[in-house]
Amino acid sequence: xxxxxxxxxxxxxxxxxxxxxxxxxxxxxxxxxxxxxxxxxxxxxxxxxxxxxxxxxxxxxxxxxxxxxxxxxxxxxxxxxxxxxxxxxxxxxxxxxxxxxxxxxxxxxxxxxxxxxxxxxxxxxxxxxxxxxxxxxxxxxxxxxxxxxxxxxxxxxxxxxxxxxxxxxxxxxxxxxxxxxxxxxxxxxxxxxxxxxxxxxxxxxxxxxxxxxxxxxxxxxxxxxxxxxxxxxxxxxxxxxxxxxxxxxxxxxxxxxxxxxxxxxxxxxxxxxxxxxxxxxxxxxxxxxxxxxxxxxxxxxxxxxxxxxxxxxxxxxxxxxxxxxxxxxxxxxxxxxxxxxxxxxxxxxxxxxxxxxxxxxxxxxxxxxxxxxxxxxxxxxxxxxxxxxxxxxxxxxxxxxxxxxxxxxxxxxxxxxxxx
Numbered sequence: 001x002x003x004x005x006x007x008x009x010x011x012x013x014x015x016x017x018x019x020x021x022x023x024x025x026x027x028x029x030x031x032x033x034x035x036x037x038x039x040x041x042x043x044x045x046x047x048x049x050x051x052x053x054x055x056x057x058x059x060x061x062x063x064x065x066x067x068x069x070x071x072x073x074x075x076x077x078x079x080x081x082x083x084x085x086x087x088x089x090x091x092x093x094x095x096x097x098x099x100x101x102x103x104x105x106x107x108x109x110x111x112x113x114x115x116x117x118x119x120x121x122x123x124x125x126x127x128x129x130x131x132x133x134x135x136x137x138x139x140x141x142x143x144x145x146x147x148x149x150x151x152x153x154x155x156x157x158x159x160x161x162x163x164x165x166x167x168x169x170x171x172x173x174x175x176x177x178x179x180x181x182x183x184x185x186x187x188x189x190x191x192x193x194x195x196x197x198x199x200x201x202x203x204x205x206x207x208x209x210x211x212x213x214x215x216x217x218x219x220x221x222x223x224x225x226x227x228x229x230x231x232x233x234x235x236x237x238x239x240x241x242x243x244x245x246x247x248x249x250x251x252x253x254x255x256x257x258x259x260x261x262x263x264x265x266x267x268x269x270x271x272x273x274x275x276x277x278x279x280x281x282x283x284x285x286x287x288x289x290x291x292x293x294x295x296x297x298x299x300x301x302x303x304x305x306x307x308x309x310x311x312x313x314x315x316x317x318x319x320x321x322x323x324x325x326x327x328x329x330x331x332x333x334x335x336x337x338x339x340x341x342x343x344x345x346x347x348x349x350x351x352x353x354x355x356x357x358x359x360x361x362x363x364x365x366x367x368x369x370x371x372x373x374x375x376x377x378x379x380x381x382x383x384x385x386x387x388x389x390x391x392x393x394x395x396x397x398x399x400x401x402x403x404x405x406x407x408x409x410x411x412x413x414x415x416x417x418x419x420x
Contacts, residue, residue: 231322250308253346
């Protein structure tokens with residue numbers, strides 16, 4: 001309605017209504033006009049304005065459904081419009097509303113009327129902004145893939161060619177840089193794939209995606225994960241610095257190589273300075289209890305000088321690390337998540353062992369004698385990082401310093417060399 005009609009309904013003068021709508025500058029008159037204007041404007045500043053509907057015209061508003069307080073209300077949008085007319089900054093408006101500055105900035109950017117002329121600035125209308133927000137609120141919305149047949153055919157063709165959604169999304173941006181309707185993210189493609197068949201991309205999903213899943217795998221939030229260890233872990237950042245340069249022997253790295261469907265496993269221990277490898281036999285599985293018993297048997301024959309530390313990944317098989325460290329005297333340190341390079345020697349050794357224990361094999365069929373034979377053959381190989389000495393030779397030199405200490409693992413003869 002017009003300003004004159006709105007002022008008549010509220011019960012004020014039309015000029016006063018114009019000043020309330022557009023804001024007013026202080027005018028000093030002989031009769032104290034500035035104080036009168038401030039007294040008239042002050043009651044409405046900071047309070048939400050309401051415009052009653054005219055029942056004569058049948059303007060009866062239907063009761064609206066409750067909206068969450070996390071969204072801007074109509075009163076807040078009116079307040080934003082008032083403060084913008086007063087030339088307030090985004091941060092001062094946000095502080096007055098108790099909202100984030102990004103919320104106010106996004107509201108003005110998305111719901112501000114565009115410029116009708118090059119010299120005419122954009123303006124913010126609260127009731128128009130409220131209608132735009134209400135029109136975008138209903139759910140579910142029509143997916144972009146369903147509304148654009150060309151986009152749907154492009155995605156379907158690439159899926160038939162075994163492309164991944166991420167590859168399709170990036171190629172779309174390269175081939176259609178000036179067409180926003182053809183640019184979608186890989187998450188949009190995944191949602192269209194896993195949605196119910198309503199004209200979307202539902203054509204044998206199990207054969208189109210590399211994972212072969214017909215349902216999305218639920219991701220767990222970090223704060224909802226079940227803790228793996230009862231006792232607190234000691235991270236690798238607290239490991240003695242002497243282990244970093246490999247100058248002092250006795251620091252070990254450990255891990256598992258698992259068989260088919262994680263049903264069987266073999267434990268691997270690698271000494272950092274000599275690269276000497278011990279294979280841990282796990283005939284009763286790789287549960288925390290079985291792993292603790294097998295590791296205690298593996299390190300029982302080591303001298304004290306060779307039991308300085310053990311670095312492991314964050315696998316659940318080391319849930320009893322506290323008891324193992326207390327009994328064996330070997331402190332256990334854990335790597336950071338997704339950081340296999342912190343156990344580089346062990347990861348390299350596991351790759352070498354796959355020549356003997358291929359992936360997908362049943363590792364429970366190997367006996368302790370088989371593991372000892374593989375370890376002996378691996379330790380007898382000359383290594384470039386050791387100056388072409390073998391790990392068995394370097395480890396034997398360490399044991400010579402303590403002749404009363406029993407040997408660990410198979411006793412290997414020194415290989416003949418043509419250059420010595």
